[in-house]
Amino acid sequence: MAPNPHPGPGEETLDAVVVGGGPGGAVAALCLARSGRRVAVLERETGPHFHVGESLLPEVEADLARLGLAERAAALPRVPKPGVTFVSAAGTAPGRPLRFADALDADPQAATNTEREPFDAWLLQEAADGGADVRRGVTVRGIERLGSGGVRLSTTQGPVSARCLIDASGQATLAARHLERAGRGFRRNEPGHERTAYFGHFTGVERSPMPEGGHLTVVMLDEGWFWIIPIDDERTGIGVVLPAGLAREQRVKPDRVLAWAIARCPEVARRTRDAAFPDGNRVAADFSYRCGPTAGPGHLLVGDAAAFIDPVFSGGVSIAIKSGRWAAEAAEASLAALDRLPADASDAARAAAFRAPGRRYARRLAASHRVLFSMIRSYYRPAYRDLLHHGEGPLGVHRASLELLTGRAFPRARFSVRWRMVLMKAFACVQEHVRLVPPLPRWSLVDDGVGGAPAAGPADGPAVAETRPPAEPPAQGRGRIVSSASR
Ligand SMILES: Cc1cc2nc3c(=O)[nH]c(=O)nc-3n(C[C@H](O)[C@H](O)[C@H](O)COP(=O)(O)OP(=O)(O)OC[C@H]3O[C@@H](n4cnc5c(N)ncnc54)[C@H](O)[C@@H]3O)c2cc1C
Structure with a gap:
């Protein structure tokens, strides 16, 4: 077997080191540990911690089932999410x-909304129970x-060496930044997707009765969108x-x-009129980027450490879990190839052990990003949103979108979906010029449009004329302000 040729004196060499204990890192480590590999996960947080992203896709359930974790996942506090509701911010x-x-697909899985803190902590514990350090x-x-000779990390607890690195450090994008500095890779912001998210947990938000009460609601604005996610009986993520x-x-x-935007959005203002607002909001910025190469001699990038663009279709956790699984497969194949090499194998021979599994991994990840990012780009076209919201179309186009x-x-995606x-995209092009479905009432947080009415929609759109709610954040009396400790 060809070990890491350059460990420090007295230093152990792991088969793989995973940086980051989010969903991507936890699943990669679990799978490698199950294959009998010596794998460690290095996570900077000392215990369960907040993470945005409570709305999970049905495919997350399917992947958890593939990993044999479905039953234990079902024991977590979760809200069933049977679908998604799109609504105009105008509230009309x-x-x-x-x-x-x-x-x-005739056999859809159920989905859930789950608070990330217990979900992520549970998944990481599964990795530990499965044998990961x-x-x-x-x-x-x-x-x-x-x-190809392995990886050596400097950490707050001393150096760590391994035969390969799985970077699952999320938006920290540890490996991509290192590779970029070394002139061997890149981390590029995604042009046209420079956005910032403001969010918090509320109580007392108006909900529809179940099962629709469990839906992710996307409130569509000219400038972007709101999410409304029921995360338990009391709390709602907005x-x-x-x-x-x-x-x-x-x-x-x-x-x-967040409070400022809610006060200017009739639909969300109505739903939160009796709600307790958080004391301020959290902020996520600079979250649209791509990194590469996603696989190379000695490394694989997983989940957000590879790319992220926009959370509108809740694909982040799903891609993190899938890429964690695929990365473990690729790492296992490379490690098995390294095991077959003699101890004095050349660097070229070691590099070859990473090549084919890495290429397959990079192809799968790039294809997944293409599907998700194309959906996201479509969402930011008002004509596409009109069609999505309309909910019906010829030849099953809406069922394919679903x-x-x-x-x-x-x-x-399957050919029948592709x-x-x-x-659907062709219909959106037509809708931009000729009205195929009634355009959604549009709403801008900042543009008063014509005569104080919502932002102007297509010329033949319905005339909507309400008064904009006050531009100031809600006063203390509007929503009870809760302390940050109770968030
Ligand atoms: C505003 C917003 C809303 C979102 N909403 C959703 C949603 O509703 N549904 C959804 O599926 N996705 C959502 N996402 C995306 C989703 O949260 C991520 O895609 C997902 O968490 C990625 O998982 P990961 O394992 O790749 O990274 P992460 O979950 O970010 O985990 C990375 C881990 O690495 C650790 N780490 C980082 N640097 C170091 C270091 N140097 N040393 C040690 N440890 C380190 C971190 O502490 C963290 O635990 C949202 C994202 C944003 C920005």
Whole structure:
């Protein structure tokens, strides 16, 4: 077997080291440990911690079932999520509930909304129970060496060496930044997707009766969108995604943007009129980027460490879990090839051990990103949103869109879905010029449109004329302000 040729004196060499104990890292480590590999997860947080992203796709359930974890996942506190409801921010048209059960695939899985703190902690514990060495409270400070000869990390607990690195460090994108500095890789912001999200947990938000009460609601705005996610009987996650810089232009403090946006959005203001608001909001910025190469001699990038663009279709956790599984398969294949080499194998021979599994991994991940990112780009076209909201179309195009929304499209949607999506995009082009379906009432948080009415829609759109709610964040009396400790 060819070990890591350059460990420090007295230093152990693992088969694989995983940086980051989020869903991607936990699943990669679990799978490698199950294959009998010596794998450690280095996670900088000492215990369960907040993470945004409570709305999970049906495909997450399917992947958990593939991993044999479905039963234990069902014991977590979760809200069943049978679909997604799209609604205009103007508050003048009823929302359009889309049910996963109506997807093209006749056998849809249920989905759930889950608070990430217990979900992520549980998945990491599964990795530990499965045999991975989970080291919490260990921050990776840098990568000292990375290549076909293995990896050496400097951490707050001393150096760690392994035969390969799985980077699941999320938006920290540890390996991509290292490779970029070394001139061997890149981390590029995604042009046209410069957005910032402002979010928090509320109580007392108005909900529809179940089962629709469990839907993810996407409230569509000219500038972006709100999410409304029921995460348990009491709490609802609400967030708004806006162009980066908009809050600054409007002179709204970052921690007040969510309340400011809600006060200007009739649909969300109505649903939260009796709600307890969080004391300020959390902020996520600079989250649209791609990294590469996603696989190379000695490394694989998983989940957000590889790419992220926009959370509108809730694909992040699904791609993290899938890529964690695929990365473990690729790492296992490379390690098995390294095992067959003599101890004095050349660097070229070691590099060859990573090549084929790495290529397959990179292809699968790139294909998944293509599907998800194309859906996201479509969403930001108002004409596409009109069609999505309309909920019906010829030849099952909406049922195909729904199949994409279940996540059963990674790495590649079925042919029956793909051709329908081409058709849906063609319909969106037509809708931009000729009205195929009634355009949605549009709403802008900042543009008063014509005569104080919502932002102007297509010329033949319905005339909607309500008064905009007050531009100021809600006063203390509007929503009870709860302390940050109770968030
Ligand atoms: C505003 C917003 C809303 C979202 N909403 C959703 C949603 O509703 N549904 C959904 O599926 N997805 C959503 N996402 C995306 C989703 O949260 C991520 O895609 C998902 O968490 C990625 O998982 P991961 O394992 O790749 O990374 P993460 O979950 O981010 O895990 C990375 C881990 O690495 C650790 N780490 C980082 N650097 C180091 C270091 N140097 N040393 C040691 N440890 C380190 C971190 O502490 C963290 O635990 C959203 C994202 C955003 C920005």
